[in-house]
Amino acid sequence: MSFLKNRWVIVAFVMLCWAIASSSALGYYYYQYADLIDRLGGVPIPINLGIDYANGTREWFNGTVGVTLYDAMVRAGWSVEAQSFDVMGLYVTSINGLAESQSTSNYWGWWTWTAFGWSHGGSACNKYVVTVNETIIWYYSYCDPTTWVMTPPP
Amino acid sequence: MDGLSNQVLSMKTFKIAIITTLVALSIATNYVLIGVHNVKLMDFMVFVGGFCFGSIVGASIGVLSWLIYGTLNPYGFVPQVWLATMLAESIYGIVGGVLGKSLASTNHKKQQLKLSVFFATMGFIPTVVYDLITNVAYASSFNVPILAAVFVGAPFTVLHEVANAVIFGVCSIPMITALRKLCGGEKRVVLKK
Numbered sequence: 001m002s003f004l005k006n007r008w009v010i011v012a013f014v015m016l017c018w019a020i021a022s023s024s025a026l027g028y029y030y031y032q033y034a035d036l037i038d039r040l041g042g043v044p045i046p047i048n049l050g051i052d053y054a055n056g057t058r059e060w061f062n063g064t065v066g067v068t069l070y071d072a073m074v075r076a077g078w079s080v081e082a083q084s085f086d087v088m089g090l091y092v093t094s095i096n097g098l099a100e101s102q103s104t105s106n107y108w109g110w111w112t113w114t115a116f117g118w119s120h121g122g123s124a125c126n127k128y129v130v131t132v133n134e135t136i137i138w139y140y141s142y143c144d145p146t147t148w149v150m151t152p153p154p
Numbered sequence: 155m156d157g158l159s160n161q162v163l164s165m166k167t168f169k170i171a172i173i174t175t176l177v178a179l180s181i182a183t184n185y186v187l188i189g190v191h192n193v194k195l196m197d198f199m200v201f202v203g204g205f206c207f208g209s210i211v212g213a214s215i216g217v218l219s220w221l222i223y224g225t226l227n228p229y230g231f232v233p234q235v236w237l238a239t240m241l242a243e244s245i246y247g248i249v250g251g252v253l254g255k256s257l258a259s260t261n262h263k264k265q266q267l268k269l270s271v272f273f274a275t276m277g278f279i280p281t282v283v284y285d286l287i288t289n290v291a292y293a294s295s296f297n298v299p300i301l302a303a304v305f306v307g308a309p310f311t312v313l314h315e316v317a318n319a320v321i322f323g324v325c326s327i328p329m330i331t332a333l334r335k336l337c338g339g340e341k342r343v344v345l346k347k
Contacts, residue, residue, distance in 0.1 A: 014271065024308040
């Protein structure tokens, strides 16, 4: 086995093993996640849902129920316009008649309350499964056009 | 009977004794480690048997071990799963046989670490195939979706694969060297010092 003289072949074998193990772990957690979502389907969870129009108006809809964040928004009676990006989920362009604006660089983003303050939501609202009594706010944030950093809610 | 025939006969007897010992060790260690799920020495014994005495002997050790252990299995007996494990276990023997042939001229003193890592990966990869076959057999027997069986069983399979990698990596060279000494230069018991 002359290939054993080449250390990169051994490294490749080790990496293959690592890839198989990590893919198995990925498959396991994805399956558990998908299974959990299936089981939770139709079981709404209460959250504290808020909206801030960045003009001094902030409304809270505490006790709103939903499975995903989008579900909760619809159940709260909001008028939501969104663009679908297939598996990536929905991109919200307008809430209750207030649409995003490129000229003022204001866009809708959702934030969840953590021990460190407001934390930006990392996924599309229809892909995010809410947790019991979670506090989530939609904020009409100013977005820096050069860095694309969104201003967090006050 | 001439001297050569006697020598051949005693070599055959010796080989049968070694195979029987390896089968007995496989089964005994499996019972000893019954409480430690998916950490077993059986796969390693089958691999070593194949490495030292060829693929057919290695595969036979695997099949024979499961023939007995599978029938007297404390966790129960399911014919389909038993057949699948019996056949899948022979993979270790076949892989061992192929490697034994290929590594005949390898000087293990000079590249012990490399060989150990290589043996570890050779413990890992056949275990992936073994687990896949047995999971599919289990899924078919119990009407479980195959993907669900494979993914839900992933923590157990990964444990099995990692445990085998460690056992193969650490124990292969000492075990093969010891068998080589025991067999006194049997052609297939290799790894030069």
